[in-house]
Amino acid sequence: MKTSAISMLFTSFAAVARGLAVFQESTTLNSRTEATPQTCGDVSDLTPFAELYIPSITAHVYTTNNDVVTDFIVGNPGTTYLGVTALIFSIADTSTVPFYCLRSSSAYFYTTNQTERAAALASGFVEYLSPVGYIYPSQICGSVPLYRLHFIAANPDYIYTTSTTERDNAAAMGFTYEGVAGYVYDLLSCGSPES
Numbered sequence: 001m002k003t004s005a006i007s008m009l010f011t012s013f014a015a016v017a018r019g020l021a022v023f024q025e026s027t028t029l030n031s032r033t034e035a036t037p038q039t040c041g042d043v044s045d046l047t048p049f050a051e052l053y054i055p056s057i058t059a060h061v062y063t064t065n066n067d068v069v070t071d072f073i074v075g076n077p078g079t080t081y082l083g084v085t086a087l088i089f090s091i092a093d094t095s096t097v098p099f100y101c102l103r104s105s106s107a108y109f110y111t112t113n114q115t116e117r118a119a120a121l122a123s124g125f126v127e128y129l130s131p132v133g134y135i136y137p138s139q140i141c142g143s144v145p146l147y148r149l150h151f152i153a154a155n156p157d158y159i160y161t162t163s164t165t166e167r168d169n170a171a172a173m174g175f176t177y178e179g180v181a182g183y184v185y186d187l188l189s190c191g192s193p194e195s
């Protein structure tokens with residue numbers, strides 16, 4: 001089970017790498033291939049933003065770090081690898097802002113907002129491998145909204161998704177929709193023309 005989860009992960013990272021290679025070579029006109037490093041950042045700095053679910057703390061965790069994925073899977077029995085949520089920048093490219101990661105004993109919270117970051121730190125969250133990456137604060141260069149949902153309870157949880165279906169399902173299950181965390185690249189549209 002451990003082994004298969006890890007190998008699934010590497011398969012998926014390999015697919016991402018192939019996808020990136022394809023869209024860099026593609027002659028298909030879409031806004032990402034037209035993106036210029038001057039305004040959009042460098043697409044070769046994009047990295048998978050992977051999603052895990054940790055049942056022992058009923059929390060979703062997002063990371064760009066393969067070692068973190070492996071540590072959770074090995075160290076927290078029952079951890080589920082849920083796939084790649086989006087592609088985000090691994091370094092502070094043009095037009096991006098830091099996507100801070102804060103954790104408490106029961107939740108992982110991600111925000112670009114310094115006021116929210118300060119409030120989380122004041123309420124007992126600590127910075128965790130932060131920033132997790134860099135995202136756009138506005139919808140430019142073919143990016144898509146990354147929606148944030150919050151399960152407000154004694155044992156809270158946050159979900160981040162580009163999927164309106166997943167957003168609406170989570171809201172129907174009792175999560176509160178808290179708006180757009182920032183703008184990212186959608187894995188599903190990788191290499192396909194913008195409509």
Ligand SMILES: *[C@@H]1O[C@H](CO)[C@@H](O)[C@H](O)[C@H]1NC(C)=O
Pocket residue numbers: 113114115116
């Ligand atoms: C940042 O968060 C604060 C507190 O929630 C909010 O009032 C403010 O509008 C946010 N700023 C931006 C740019 O979203």
